[in-house]
Amino acid sequence: MSLRRALAATCLLTSLVIPLAGSAQPLTFAEAYDRLAKSCGSDIDKLCSKVSLGGGAVKTCLDRNQARLSVGCKAASAEVFQSLAKRANAQAAAVKVCERDLGQYCSGVQPHDGYRLQCLLTASKVVSSSCKQAIVDAGWN
Incomplete structure (x- = not known):
């Protein structure tokens, strides 16, 4: 599995996390992908290389390996997944609003x-x- 594909799938399929409080604007999917690639690329390659794409599997892998993640990846992944959840929630709510x-x-x-x-x-x-x-x-x- 390539890092690029894993991160793209992670960004697009994340919807099961808590929204980020106090953030003015959630990250775009491209910004989230870039932030994860920069901060978590080596962690994903090392810890999640055998994870199949889809269904939030890369996020689950990162969550499962929290104790082994680099400090930068821990911070970035928490922010990214919270922001993506906020974006997904906003998209779901927009139709009703x-x-x-x-x-x-x-x-x-x-x-x-x-x-x-x-x-x-x-x-x-x-x-x-x-x-x-x-x-x-x-x-x-």
Whole structure:
């Protein structure tokens, strides 16, 4: 398993961690990948090289090996996984937060392929401030 694939899978499949309190903006997936690669690359190669990709297996491996992780990896992985959870939670919540705006401004738009999000972005001058913030928090704008 390549480090790049392991980190990409870790970043994309992480959703089972506690949100980061007090962080202004969660990391983007690219930022999370970069931070893990820089801080945990050698730890992942050494401790998790036989872990299969998917389902948060690399995160589970890092969690299981906390006592053996480098200090930098411990700090970075905690921050990264908390931030990614915050992003995932924001994405899940955005649809509910924007539900009224979707009904009011985007009722005829097909609910697939990002058309509804594009509609909300186009109507941003009239969309509620809570919906606008939910879109930002989700990383969609």
